[in-house]
Amino acid sequence: MTEPLIYDQSVPGRTGVILPGCDVPETPLPTDLMRDDLDLPEVSELQVIRHFVRLSQLNMAIDTNFYPLGSCTMKYNPKINEDVARLPGFAHLHPLTDEEGAQGALAVMYELQRWLAEISGFDAVSLQPAAGAQGEFAGILMIRKYHLDNGHPERTKILVPNSAHGTNPATVSMAGLRVVELPSDEDGNVDLEALRRECDETVAGMMITVPSTLGLYERQILDVIQAVHDCGGLMYMDGANMNSQLGIVKPAELGFDVMHYNLHKTFSTPHGGGGPGSGPVAVTEKLAPYLPGPIVTIVEEPKDENDAPLYGFTMPEKSIGRLKVFHGNFGMHTRAYTYMRVHGAEGLREVARHAVLNANYVRVKLQDDYHIPYNRPCGHEFVLEGRFEGVDEVHALDISKRLIDYGYHPPTNYFPLIVNEALLIEPTETEDKQTLDGFVEAMKQIAKEARENPALLREAPHTAPVRRVDEVKAAKQLVLCCRPIPAPERAKNEQAS
Amino acid sequence: MAQLNYPSDLKYARTDEWVRLEGDIATIGISDFAQDQLNDVVFVELPEVGTEVKKGEPFGTVESVKAASDLNAPVTGTVTEVNDAVRDNPELINSDPYERGWLIKVKVSDPDSLNDLMDSAAYAKYNEPRM
Numbered sequence: 001m002t003e004p005l006i007y008d009q010s011v012p013g014r015t016g017v018i019l020p021g022c023d024v025p026e027t028p029l030p031t032d033l034m035r036d037d038l039d040l041p042e043v044s045e046l047q048v049i050r051h052f053v054r055l056s057q058l059n060m061a062i063d064t065n066f067y068p069l070g071s072c073t074m075k076y077n078p079k080i081n082e083d084v085a086r087l088p089g090f091a092h093l094h095p096l097t098d099e100e101g102a103q104g105a106l107a108v109m110y111e112l113q114r115w116l117a118e119i120s121g122f123d124a125v126s127l128q129p130a131a132g133a134q135g136e137f138a139g140i141l142m143i144r145k146y147h148l149d150n151g152h153p154e155r156t157k158i159l160v161p162n163s164a165h166g167t168n169p170a171t172v173s174m175a176g177l178r179v180v181e182l183p184s185d186e187d188g189n190v191d192l193e194a195l196r197r198e199c200d201e202t203v204a205g206m207m208i209t210v211p212s213t214l215g216l217y218e219r220q221i222l223d224v225i226q227a228v229h230d231c232g233g234l235m236y237m238d239g240a241n242m243n244s245q246l247g248i249v250k251p252a253e254l255g256f257d258v259m260h261y262n263l264h265k266t267f268s269t270p271h272g273g274g275g276p277g278s279g280p281v282a283v284t285e286k287l288a289p290y291l292p293g294p295i296v297t298i299v300e301e302p303k304d305e306n307d308a309p310l311y312g313f314t315m316p317e318k319s320i321g322r323l324k325v326f327h328g329n330f331g332m333h334t335r336a337y338t339y340m341r342v343h344g345a346e347g348l349r350e351v352a353r354h355a356v357l358n359a360n361y362v363r364v365k366l367q368d369d370y371h372i373p374y375n376r377p378c379g380h381e382f383v384l385e386g387r388f389e390g391v392d393e394v395h396a397l398d399i400s401k402r403l404i405d406y407g408y409h410p411p412t413n414y415f416p417l418i419v420n421e422a423l424l425i426e427p428t429e430t431e432d433k434q435t436l437d438g439f440v441e442a443m444k445q446i447a448k449e450a451r452e453n454p455a456l457l458r459e460a461p462h463t464a465p466v467r468r469v470d471e472v473k474a475a476k477q478l479v480l481c482c483r484p485i486p487a488p489e490r491a492k493n494e495q496a497s
Numbered sequence: 498m499a500q501l502n503y504p505s506d507l508k509y510a511r512t513d514e515w516v517r518l519e520g521d522i523a524t525i526g527i528s529d530f531a532q533d534q535l536n537d538v539v540f541v542e543l544p545e546v547g548t549e550v551k552k553g554e555p556f557g558t559v560e561s562v563k564a565a566s567d568l569n570a571p572v573t574g575t576v577t578e579v580n581d582a583v584r585d586n587p588e589l590i591n592s593d594p595y596e597r598g599w600l601i602k603v604k605v606s607d608p609d610s611l612n613d614l615m616d617s618a619a620y621a622k623y624n625e626p627r628m
Contacts, residue, residue: 413563475539
């Protein structure tokens with residue numbers, strides 16, 4: 001590391017703050033609550049500032065570099081979102097404030113529910129789920145409860161294509177239902193024959209990511225939905241990839257019964273260490289009574305055009321219950337609301353158009369240098385293979401590490417699992433042509449280096465403050481420690497390796 | 498691609514486990530193809546002796562720097578022995594998948610469950626398009 005640990009900078013007796021003298025009589029603390037040592041570094045304020053500013057400068061992030069992890073991890077978060085979320089009326093609102101005292105916040109939630117319903121074509125929305133996986137969990141519980149209410153306890157099977165997000169099968173298991181994995185055909189679509197074989201009276205539903213994790217639109221999505229509906233199952237859409245569909249396709253109009261959004265992907269709220277997620281669920285009328293609650297409704301219509309409605313919290317009639325204390329991750333609701341207000345309907349459509357255009361531009365530019373297994377027009381992302389014929393020693397990981405030397409953040413590695421040495425590239429809508437051309441040039445250069453000098457890739461990154469990390473050792477001997485490891489521990493670790 | 502090895506005295510499942518049958522005891526591990534695809538294995542979760550395993554159903558997990566995968570039972574029966582060495586040193590799965598990297602031994606209760614396993618030639622052919 002180029003920056004020593006804060007504990008290594010500690011000097012006994014040094015303090016960071018000057019406390020005022022005590023102006024009340026001192027009362028000794030109970031002796032059983034007293035301790036002799038406090039495991040904190042002793043540093044000055046300026047040392048702390050310099051330490052953390054330097055650490056932040058070692059970061060490679062979307063605010064510093066092109067970041068082809070895309071919306072999947074986190075697209076650019078416009079700074080105005082932060083301004084709005086910090087307005088005192090939002091930021092200082094106590095979560096136990098009664099409904100009448102929180103009308104502004106409720107209005108934001110109500111509008112957000114309404115807009116998410118409009119974008120998806122669904123009838124009702126709950127903002128409760130804390131993130132995408134909880135949205136999925138809510139969706140599957142609603143499907144289960146719907147079948148139970150209709151006298152079908154035997155419907156316990158959920159179909160999941162192998163191109164789905166990994167959380168989909170995990171959700172099914174969490175809900176106590178049974179996963180049946182479906183293969184993909186050679187174009188990356190769901191294998192329709194395999195699907196029809198599984199469609200029987202035990203099907204509760206199907207979970208499908210649209211576009212899939214390969215970044216591909218299912219060409220036979222209507223047939224897939226029809227097949228599942230014909231056997232009495234319900235269709236769940238994983239909306240993690242909505243960035244490619246905003247204002248273009250309404251999932252409800254395709255025939256889906258329920259979906260979740262990831263506000264932290266599609267609607268630019270922070271994610272991945274930057275903030276909690278938010279995974280609202282949207283449903284058709286027949287599933288609306290099962291939504292997790294409470295949801296925001298109008299409890300009293302406005303008296304005239306100068307009056308505002310009175311908003312309140314309502315528990316849907318047959319709700320699967322509460323998923324989260326208070327009202328979901330409200331800070332994310334304000335940011336997503338801001339993003340939607342800034343863009344407007346046409347702007348959101350442009351987001352999807354540019355996200356798709358940028359991904360396809362990079363895909364076509366790279367198709368002569370890399371093998372792209374499902375090479376057809378893609379959504380907002382595409383997958384290429386990070387390996388080269390006749391160069392056994394170069395893997396996707398080496399390409400990613402070399403990208404760091406060129407000033408680009410690596411894309412997603414080794415996912416989706418159905419592509420060998422997968423590199424999943426998602427530029428997002430915010431990147432201009434010059435940036436994309438620079439990235440393409442670097443990728444072409446790396447393909448050339450792989451053949452001419454593979455060691456350059458194997459040993460990359462060469463320019464980053466931290467060189468190649470030992471991933472095996474990191475996985476097997478994880479040491480999460482913000483202070484120097486005591487000598488005996490260190491000796492033990494070194495011995496073990 | 499690296500040259501992969503599929504010993505001819507073993508049987509192979511479509512989910513990439515191998516089986517060595519001696520009497521009614523099946524020794525089970527994962528193939529060279531599987532370990533190559535997974536990359537460095539860092540963790541393996543195996544059942545206890547006495548556990549009933551069912552063909553096609555998961556009996557454990559293998560985790561590498563790339564991914565976590567289910568281990569699927571290639572036969573039906575009862576676990577009689579578990580390779581403790583591989584629990585402590587999961588890298589044995591990479592370095593020696595067919596000998597020191599074996600995972601469990603199973604007393605086969607349903608000999609029919611072995612029927613659809615592939616021989617080494619068929620398994621090599623099965624892997625070609627997957628490389």
